[in-house]
Amino acid sequence: MDFLNWLRRRGTTLAECTQHDIDDWFASGPKTGLLARVFMTFAIQRRLCPRLRIPNPPRVVTPDAQPQSERIALVHRLFTDDTLPSVDRFVGLMVLLYAQPATRITQIRLDDVTTHDDQVFLRIAEEDLPMPEPMDRLITDLITRRRNMGTAANTTSPWLLPGLRPNRPITTSRLRNRLRGLGITGTSRVAAFNELLREIPAPVLADLVGCHPRFAAEHASALATDWANYAAIRARPLPAHT
Numbered sequence: 286m287d288f289l290n291w292l293r294r295r296g297t298t299l300a301e302c303t304q305h306d307i308d309d310w311f312a313s314g315p316k317t318g319l320l321a322r323v324f325m326t327f328a329i330q331r332r333l334c335p336r337l338r339i340p341n342p343p344r345v346v347t348p349d350a351q352p353q354s355e356r357i358a359l360v361h362r363l364f365t366d367d368t369l370p371s372v373d374r375f376v377g378l379m380v381l382l383y384a385q386p387a388t389r390i391t392q393i394r395l396d397d398v399t400t401h402d403d404q405v406f407l408r409i410a411e412e413d414l415p416m417p418e419p420m421d422r423l424i425t426d427l428i429t430r431r432r433n434m435g436t437a438a439n440t441t442s443p444w445l446l447p448g449l450r451p452n453r454p455i456t457t458s459r460l461r462n463r464l465r466g467l468g469i470t471g472t473s474r475v476a477a478f479n480e481l482l483r484e485i486p487a488p489v490l491a492d493l494v495g496c497h498p499r500f501a502a503e504h505a506s507a508l509a510t511d512w513a514n515y516a517a518i519r520a521r522p523l524p525a526h527t
Contacts, residue, residue: 299334311340351472375423384477384494391454393445410492
């Protein structure tokens with residue numbers, strides 16, 4: 286295993302390793318830290334090495350999340366306030382309901398949107414998700430009245446949210462400014478992520494929101510999420526609303 290190979294490179298063996306070796310190994314943050322803890326506990330119990338202290342695993346610190354009541358209030362506003370621009374309502378709900386990062390929202394293309402039997406679908410990470418009311422109306426409105434289409438080069442723009450530069454999508458910084466104007470920040474996305482973890486297994490959610498599977502798994506563990514019924518839950522569609 287990695288730990289034994291690491292000891293060998295240090296010129297020592299399992300039987301000769303010291304507390305200093307143990308502390309150095311776990312301080313380096315190896316990906317196999319959990320396996321090493323199990324193995325070392327076994328080795329100590331079987332007297333294959335000296336009785337050494339195995340450091341406790343690092344505490345997973347979950348990012349700050351927006352209070353759920355504030356998130357729900359924002360969702361309600363974006364669902365019902367027709368005075369807000371469609372683009373603001375759409376990008377805001379993409380964060381608050383689907384925990385999508387700004388970098389991914391900017392990259393939504395026209396061909397990511399499809400319609401079947403009057404149901405609008407949006408492709409997110411290879412999944413065609415049915416859009417609830419009013420998301421379906423907002424997407425349709427964005428397609429028929431896209432912004433920044435004044436230049437000749439932008440008339441064939443493939444982006445759902447065209448930017449000021451010809452044939453380029455809206456910039457991430459501009460989109461984040463629009464979100465901040467609505468009161469939607471990184472903590473809002475964390476709150477949405479936490480809510481989705483209660484409905485969707487961490488490996489699946491990692492793909493949908495564009496985060497590392499290990500981060501999603503650790504975050505689910507920190508939230509004490511139980512996925513014993515993974516197969517049944519996987520069959521459920523992504524929540525349409527909160």
